[in-house]
Amino acid sequence: MKQARSKNVGITVFIILLLTPVYWLLNMSFKTNQEILGGLTMWPENFTLQNYVVIFTDPSWYNGYLNSMAYVTINVIITLLVALPAAYAFSRYKFLGDKHLFFWLLSNRMAPPAVFLLPFFQLYSSIGLFDTHIAVALAHCLFNVPLAVWILEGFMKGVPREYDEMAYIDGYSFPKFFVKVFLPMIRSGIGVTAFFAFMFSWVELLLARTLTSVDAQPIGAIMTRTIGASGIDWGVLAAAGVLTIIPGLLVIWFVRNHVAKGFALGRV
Amino acid sequence: MDKIPNNRAWWLVLPVFLLVAFSALIPLMTVVNYSVQDIFGPGQAYFVGTEWFKEVLTDERLQDSLLRQFLFSSAVLLIQIPLGIGVALMMPKSGIKGSLCLILVAIPLLIPWNVVGTIWQIFARGDIGLFGWGINQLGVDYNYTGSTVDAWLTVLLMDVWHWTPLVALLCYSGLRAIPEAFYQAAEIDRASKWAVFRYIQLPRLKSVLIIAVLLRFMDSFMIYTEPFVLTGGGPGSSTTFLSQTLTTMAIGQFDLGRAAAFSLIYFLIVLLISWLFFTAITHADKEQ
Amino acid sequence: MISWMNWTPSVAIFFAVIAGILAVMTVYEIVSPCTERKGFLPIETTRGDRLFIGLLSAAYIHLAFLAVSDVTLWVALAVSVVWALVLLRWG
Numbered sequence: 156m157k158q159a160r161s162k163n164v165g166i167t168v169f170i171i172l173l174l175t176p177v178y179w180l181l182n183m184s185f186k187t188n189q190e191i192l193g194g195l196t197m198w199p200e201n202f203t204l205q206n207y208v209v210i211f212t213d214p215s216w217y218n219g220y221l222n223s224m225a226y227v228t229i230n231v232i233i234t235l236l237v238a239l240p241a242a243y244a245f246s247r248y249k250f251l252g253d254k255h256l257f258f259w260l261l262s263n264r265m266a267p268p269a270v271f272l273l274p275f276f277q278l279y280s281s282i283g284l285f286d287t288h289i290a291v292a293l294a295h296c297l298f299n300v301p302l303a304v305w306i307l308e309g310f311m312k313g314v315p316r317e318y319d320e321m322a323y324i325d326g327y328s329f330p331k332f333f334v335k336v337f338l339p340m341i342r343s344g345i346g347v348t349a350f351f352a353f354m355f356s357w358v359e360l361l362l363a364r365t366l367t368s369v370d371a372q373p374i375g376a377i378m379t380r381t382i383g384a385s386g387i388d389w390g391v392l393a394a395a396g397v398l399t400i401i402p403g404l405l406v407i408w409f410v411r412n413h414v415a416k417g418f419a420l421g422r423v
Numbered sequence: 424m425d426k427i428p429n430n431r432a433w434w435l436v437l438p439v440f441l442l443v444a445f446s447a448l449i450p451l452m453t454v455v456n457y458s459v460q461d462i463f464g465p466g467q468a469y470f471v472g473t474e475w476f477k478e479v480l481t482d483e484r485l486q487d488s489l490l491r492q493f494l495f496s497s498a499v500l501l502i503q504i505p506l507g508i509g510v511a512l513m514m515p516k517s518g519i520k521g522s523l524c525l526i527l528v529a530i531p532l533l534i535p536w537n538v539v540g541t542i543w544q545i546f547a548r549g550d551i552g553l554f555g556w557g558i559n560q561l562g563v564d565y566n567y568t569g570s571t572v573d574a575w576l577t578v579l580l581m582d583v584w585h586w587t588p589l590v591a592l593l594c595y596s597g598l599r600a601i602p603e604a605f606y607q608a609a610e611i612d613r614a615s616k617w618a619v620f621r622y623i624q625l626p627r628l629k630s631v632l633i634i635a636v637l638l639r640f641m642d643s644f645m646i647y648t649e650p651f652v653l654t655g656g657g658p659g660s661s662t663t664f665l666s667q668t669l670t671t672m673a674i675g676q677f678d679l680g681r682a683a684a685f686s687l688i689y690f691l692i693v694l695l696i697s698w699l700f701f702t703a704i705t706h707a708d709k710e711q
Numbered sequence: 712m713i714s715w716m717n718w719t720p721s722v723a724i725f726f727a728v729i730a731g732i733l734a735v736m737t738v739y740e741i742v743s744p745c746t747e748r749k750g751f752l753p754i755e756t757t758r759g760d761r762l763f764i765g766l767l768s769a770a771y772i773h774l775a776f777l778a779v780s781d782v783t784l785w786v787a788l789a790v791s792v793v794w795a796l797v798l799l800r801w802g
Contacts, residue, residue, distance in 0.1 A: 267693065268645065407526055695767060
């Protein structure tokens with residue numbers, strides 16, 4: 156009993172420490188700049204929503220969110236569409252060069268985006284996709300697709316092959332079997348994969364910033380630009396930061412039971 | 424499970440292959456081209472052979488940032504892996520409390536990397552940040568924009584804050600997969616807590632730990648955004664890691680040839696290390 | 712559209728040789744599929760694994776030659792080829 160209590164105390168302390176910086180950001184987003192710079196206060200004394208009003212009424216701010224949402228959504232869709240069949244192939248069949256292909260995919264997840272920065276810029280400029288959502292979405296596929304294949308393959312390995320064989324005996328064609336029988340069985344795996352694709356595309360900034368200038372600029376780039384303008388508007392910066400955390404929180408709630416398994420690439 | 428040999432499976436992999444080839448092979452070939460030429464502008468380039476490589480390999484600034492990078496990545500692993508295991512052991516195993524813990528612990532992972540930098544930029548400031556202010560109140564002279572040691576510690580602390588949850592979540596899922604019967608058997612044998620950890624929990628965590636080490640090593644090795652926002656690589660170049668050196672070279676100074684040669688060496692290091700890890704993972708899978 | 716890639720003959724030859732090796736290995740694999748075996752390397756490897764190890768170490772051999780000496784890289788190339796062949800045969 157005593158042990159359980161000390162565990163509870165330990166985890167509570169850890170979570171409090173973990174949340175303090177986030178609390179500080181939230182706290183600042185409700186303060187006026189005078190109060191922020193005037194001295195340290197543990198909670199907002201002149202509670203204000205002005206910082207959020209700025210973001211929601213200024214198109215150059217809220218378009219950043221819409222841009223980020225747009226390329227993240229496109230990325231998740233592309234990632235799932237190409238990764239599902241590939242993961243099925245890797246989990247079920249042995250084929251020429253499968254191990255090496257798998258490793259090659261994986262090595263792209265490991266490659267630092269900085270290496271690809273310049274060629275990407277030129278590649279997308281030369282095919283006229285610079286500063287579009289699709290360019291960022293495609294660039295993020297470089298690390299999201301390998302990760303998705305890896306996670307999905309782990310989940311698919313857990314489905315016994317007898318199901319596949321049974322479906323063939325029942326006269327299902329492969330596409331019909333795949334969509335009607337197989338995909339529902341790995342529903343949770345797909346959800347988790349979508350979550351990870353969402354997350355890694357949402358948090359990435361280096362590629363997103365390099366491949367855009369005006370029309371598709373992500374929120375992260377707008378935040379850094381605002382810092383340079385006329386001193387730092389700490390309150391608005393904090394409010395913008397708080398707003399970037401919310402989509403992730405909403406999504407994680409739906410896949411909470413599978414997140415850990417997804418992080419372990421289905422290998423638990 | 425035995426896999427069926429079937430080369431037609433290539434058709435299922437083809438979309439992935441084409442997509443990744445488009446975004447990986449074309450840039451890679453371009454980088455190789457750049458690395459052997461001196462480029463002044465479109466169509467104005469001349470062949471210099473391996474000169475860039477030679478220069479990069481003997482450039483002290485780059486060697487420093489490589490060394491710094493290895494130091495940082497090792498520090499990250501040494502702190503985060505044990506801490507993550509510890510947190511995972513403390514997390515409630517099930518129920519609403521378990522779910523709640525899981526979500527709260529996962530929060531830092533969901534924050535865009537530049538916002539992570541911003542949060543710590545604010546939090547660690549001596550005038551408006553709780554952390555910096557608190558440390559100063561304790562009588563310690565702390566200033567992450569002025570002192571090398573403070574900057575290093577702040578970047579390290581930020582990374583621990585940001586990524587320890589990943590290790591914790593991985594280990595947590597590994598721990599939950601251990602059947603209750605194992606613990607009951609241990610209780611009957613009156614095994615000590617340490618023995619339970621050492622002989623039941625740790626071996627079962629092996630595969631997730633390999634993944635945790637792999638992901639943490641790779642991601643810390645390519646860290647860019649967070650220190651860039653927090654310290655801008657300073658003071659001096661004390662927190663300038665590999666990716667930032669490379670980005671400055673390629674985008675800032677537009678030094679294409681040198682940046683390309685540097686990219687390739689960077690890539691080779693990553694390739695070697697990820698191959699070692701990948702081999703370890705496939706072997707762990709085989710043993711199971 | 713391709714001009715920004717700045718192709719030079721030597722790089723083109725390099726990639727052509729790599730593509731050639733891959734093609735030969737693929738045909739070889741179809742003609743006589745190989746199984747994993749254990750040589751002097753500490754792990755069981757297939758022919759493809761040994762080729763990969765050979766290529767990766769060749770890259771490192773070249774870098775090492777560049778870093779510590781001024782001899783022509785043809786020496787490094789010769790060393791790499793010999794090493795790759797040894798790997799493929801006995802690795």
